[in-house]
Amino acid sequence: MNPEVRTITEPDLPDWIRALHTGFLRSPAVSKEEVESRRTLMATPGGGYVAERTQGAFDAGRCVATFRSFAQKLTVPGGAEVAANAVSNVTVSPTHRRRGLLSRMVDTDARAAKERGDVVSTLIAAEYPIYGRHGFGPATWTTEWEVDVARTGLDPRYSGPSDGGRVDFADPAEVREHGPGLHERLRAVRHGVIDRPERLWLRNTGALVVDDRPWTEPFYALYRSPEGVVEGLLAYTCDDRWEAKVPQGTAQVLDHIAVSPEAERALWHFLLSTDLVAKVRTGYRAPDDVLPLLLPDPRAARVVTHADYLWVRPLDVPALLTARTYGTTGSLVLDVTDRAGLAGGRFLLEAGPEGATCVATRRGAELALDVAELGTLFLGDEAASRLAVLGRVSEERAGALAVADGMLRTARRPWCPDVF
Numbered sequence: 395m396n397p398e399v400r401t402i403t404e405p406d407l408p409d410w411i412r413a414l415h416t417g418f419l420r421s422p423a424v425s426k427e428e429v430e431s432r433r434t435l436m437a438t439p440g441g442g443y444v445a446e447r448t449q450g451a452f453d454a455g456r457c458v459a460t461f462r463s464f465a466q467k468l469t470v471p472g473g474a475e476v477a478a479n480a481v482s483n484v485t486v487s488p489t490h491r492r493r494g495l496l497s498r499m500v501d502t503d504a505r506a507a508k509e510r511g512d513v514v515s516t517l518i519a520a521e522y523p524i525y526g527r528h529g530f531g532p533a534t535w536t537t538e539w540e541v542d543v544a545r546t547g548l549d550p551r552y553s554g555p556s557d558g559g560r561v562d563f564a565d566p567a568e569v570r571e572h573g574p575g576l577h578e579r580l581r582a583v584r585h586g587v588i589d590r591p592e593r594l595w596l597r598n599t600g601a602l603v604v605d606d607r608p609w610t611e612p613f614y615a616l617y618r619s620p621e622g623v624v625e626g627l628l629a630y631t632c633d634d635r636w637e638a639k640v641p642q643g644t645a646q647v648l649d650h651i652a653v654s655p656e657a658e659r660a661l662w663h664f665l666l667s668t669d670l671v672a673k674v675r676t677g678y679r680a681p682d683d684v685l686p687l688l689l690p691d692p693r694a695a696r697v698v699t700h701a702d703y704l705w706v707r708p709l710d711v712p713a714l715l716t717a718r719t720y721g722t723t724g725s726l727v728l729d730v731t732d733r734a735g736l737a738g739g740r741f742l743l744e745a746g747p748e749g750a751t752c753v754a755t756r757r758g759a760e761l762a763l764d765v766a767e768l769g770t771l772f773l774g775d776e777a778a779s780r781l782a783v784l785g786r787v788s789e790e791r792a793g794a795l796a797v798a799d800g801m802l803r804t805a806r807r808p809w810c811p812d813v814f
């Protein structure tokens with residue numbers, strides 16, 4: 395029999411969590427604490443667990459697939475935010491794979507999001523090939539570097555910022571006090587950043603345990619400007635490893651938020667000059683992060699990960715394209731195909747650095763593309779001309795690709811620092 399796909403109710407939670415664990419290859423055992431904490435989040439407005447947005451597939455009395463979405467805010471080029479439908483916890487048990495369960499859940503969720511007025515759906519894809527067919531395109535990429543500290547050429551006598559600012563260790567309570575405001579400042583200026591609700595600050599600082607994964611306190615450091623304003627936060631762990639009496643510690647950055655160039659430089663310099671740290675793993679940064687160029691020898695920073703990160707699925711093209719600003723002034727007629735029938739149509743975009751208008755039109759198309767490619771172009775990371783080489787954007791009027799590249803691309807690449 396075809397499994398029933400429906401939104402879950404509270405009594406389904408233990409079974410739903412078991413299926414979630416199974417799909418992600420974690421022990422299927424479900425602790426009372428995990429059920430309780432997810433139940434509490436479900437009962438808390440803004441807790442990220444909304445029963446009506448949490449789906450399960452049930453077969454012979456067992457949950458065999460999971461899917462959840464929640465409200466998110468995504469910063470677009472120019473600093474405005476759009477309402478996003480964030481998708482997470484997607485699993486189909488191996489006993490029920492490739493029978494269309496994911497397709498059913500993703501489709502139901504996208505229609506509900508469209509009806510609610512969300513402008514995009516977003517997700518972080520476990521594997522690249524899963525979501526393109528559902529109208530999602532990779533909109534940000536991420537890079538992680540491993541820095542060989544001895545090779546950097548940084549001055550080993552470094553003893554702190556020379557601009558009058560200071561770096562201090564902080565405890566989790568101070569992070570909860572200063573982190574959210576700092577992150578909001580970052581979100582206001584960096585496209586690709588998503589909001590970080592209170593529950594995430596609680597979770598990241600050990601005050602809220604959601605699943606069975608143990609939390610241990612990392613090192614936290616704050617950068618304060620000469621005026622005493624908190625402008626940067628660093629969180630990292632470090633292993634205590636030695637070989638033949640030589641320290642081999644690797645520091646793993648968990649969070650590095652800076653809202654001024656001084657903070658950005660000072661926090662990297664602080665970590666790279668910490669005694670016993672031989673290597674620094676930067677965590678997932680924007681591909682154009684300045685870190686390598688901060689080093690006298692940038693080759694000391696070796697790329698260890700480079701991959702797609704935030705995927706965007708447009709739901710409302712005019713709302714999407716009028717939310718952002720553009721690099722140059724121009725106009726484009728976009729013919730957008732959407733197999734799911736949610737966001738397709740022909741649109742006239744007239745836009746520039748100050749803003750944009752976008753309306754349905756009968757004019758001749760200048761660029762034709764699938765909705766997933768529009769998701770890829772939206773945050774300014776990719777060039778329409780590159781997608782055209784791949785056969786994924788079609789230039790219907792000579793010169794339209796160059797216009798699109800000038801308008802859509804951004805000087806800095808988008809960055810989504812958070813996983814969800």
Ligand SMILES: CC(=O)SCCNC(=O)CCNC(=O)[C@H](O)C(C)(C)COP(=O)(O)OP(=O)(O)OC[C@H]1O[C@@H](n2cnc3c(N)ncnc32)[C@H](O)[C@@H]1OP(=O)(O)O
Nearest residue numbers: 417482483484485486491492493494495496497517520523
């Ligand atoms: C946002 C997130 O949560 S990302 C996490 C995604 N979850 C995981 O990776 C956990 C392990 N994997 C799974 O749970 C499942 O295999 C899922 C969720 C990826 C796919 O679920 P399914 O129900 O099997 O997908 P469904 O049957 O709807 O597949 C639709 C199409 O996508 C394709 N597809 C699905 N998953 C993949 C994949 N990993 N790689 C390539 N193609 C895929 C299928 O081939 C199918 O196309 P076809 O019918 O033409 O063959």
